[in-house]
Amino acid sequence: MNWEELKNDQPTVMTMLERSMEKERLAHAYIFEGMRGAGKKAAAVLLAKSLFCQQKTNVAPCGNCTQCRRIEHSNHPDVMVVEPEGASIKKAQVESLQKEFTYKGMEAGLKVYIVNEADKMTASAANSLLKFLEEPESPTLALLLTENTHFMLDTIISRAQKITFAPPPLKKRETIFKETGFSEAAASLLARFPDNIAEEYAEEKKDWIVHGRNLVIQLIDEVQHRPQQMLLTLQEKWLAHFTDRKEQDIGLDLLLFWYRDLLAVKHEKDNLAYPDKADKLKQDALRMSEREVAKQLQRILEAKRRLRANVNAQLLMEQLLLRLQEGS
Numbered sequence: 616m617n618w619e620e621l622k623n624d625q626p627t628v629m630t631m632l633e634r635s636m637e638k639e640r641l642a643h644a645y646i647f648e649g650m651r652g653a654g655k656k657a658a659a660v661l662l663a664k665s666l667f668c669q670q671k672t673n674v675a676p677c678g679n680c681t682q683c684r685r686i687e688h689s690n691h692p693d694v695m696v697v698e699p700e701g702a703s704i705k706k707a708q709v710e711s712l713q714k715e716f717t718y719k720g721m722e723a724g725l726k727v728y729i730v731n732e733a734d735k736m737t738a739s740a741a742n743s744l745l746k747f748l749e750e751p752e753s754p755t756l757a758l759l760l761t762e763n764t765h766f767m768l769d770t771i772i773s774r775a776q777k778i779t780f781a782p783p784p785l786k787k788r789e790t791i792f793k794e795t796g797f798s799e800a801a802a803s804l805l806a807r808f809p810d811n812i813a814e815e816y817a818e819e820k821k822d823w824i825v826h827g828r829n830l831v832i833q834l835i836d837e838v839q840h841r842p843q844q845m846l847l848t849l850q851e852k853w854l855a856h857f858t859d860r861k862e863q864d865i866g867l868d869l870l871l872f873w874y875r876d877l878l879a880v881k882h883e884k885d886n887l888a889y890p891d892k893a894d895k896l897k898q899d900a901l902r903m904s905e906r907e908v909a910k911q912l913q914r915i916l917e918a919k920r921r922l923r924a925n926v927n928a929q930l931l932m933e934q935l936l937l938r939l940q941e942g943s
């Protein structure tokens with residue numbers, strides 16, 4: 616991805632970086648915060664290239680010169696990329712990075728380091744990094760990439776300038792999940808959840824979301840055609856699958872996505888949460904007015920609010936299903 620392409624996806628971020636570079640007012644440390652697929656790493660690499668490129672146009676690096684190519688292939692002596700080893704970034708990794716920089720720091724040029732998934736630094740790794748930020752041997756630019764700043768040490772956050780990336784387009788997130796081995800059905804749902812949830816259920820419980828989705832489809836069908844079944848399904852299947860409040864909230868989201876799909880179909884939009892159910896959604900959309908769909912959406916949102924207020928989940932779901940069944 617080149618500078619212009621990323622600027623298309625992330626105009627605010629890239630314009631801000633451009634201005635800071637033009638004024639030569641880059642901070643010493645940035646936190647790039649944003650969802651997976653937002654282009655944080657691409658931005659970090661482009662920024663590094665821009666600082667070393669020999670043939671850039673304004674701030675946009677050429678991508679072809681020796682400097683750009685060495686950065687692209689991660690073998691530029693002044694640009695380091697740190698990634699988690701296993702579940703964390705360890706102190707030893709940060710220290711070896713520092714050693715490397717000190718060693719190569721003979722010519723005291725700019726050093727850039729990019730820490731991917733910086734929230735995975737152990738406390739000692741983060742402290743070691745902090746010292747480095749405070750006493751750099753030569754001009755240093757730290758780019759700390761994270762999906763969740765609230766897992767990072769306050770001391771680091773306070774020493775870095777935070778830049779928030781816009782969420783990547785839904786389609787792009789879907790593609791990322793598909794590329795990591797998910798079915799289209801699972802990917803289109805996971806892409807709609809915030810990253811921490813999507814990743815937890817993507818990695819640890821791969822079939823969980825698909826099973827949850829099948830329950831939604833079954834319940835919707837029962838609400839419409841076999842209401843005498845729905846409370847039994849709720850008790851025996853739904854509550855057994857969505858076991859705690861967090862999961863019950865996800866269950867309500869899955870239900871919400873179904874009714875949002877109905878609205879999308881009415882407005883002839885594609886990109887559905889349940890793409891393989893487009894035919895059924897179209898049939899249902901014909902039978903309900905837009906006002907009715909909106910009302911159902913409100914009922915689900917209200918259930919989500921009450922769930923947070925600690926209302927008993929079974930009671931709450933029973934009431935919701937009965938209301939959904941009544942229709943308008």
Ligand SMILES: [Zn+2]
Pocket residue numbers: 667668669670671676677678679680681682683684
């Ligand atoms: Zn270049």
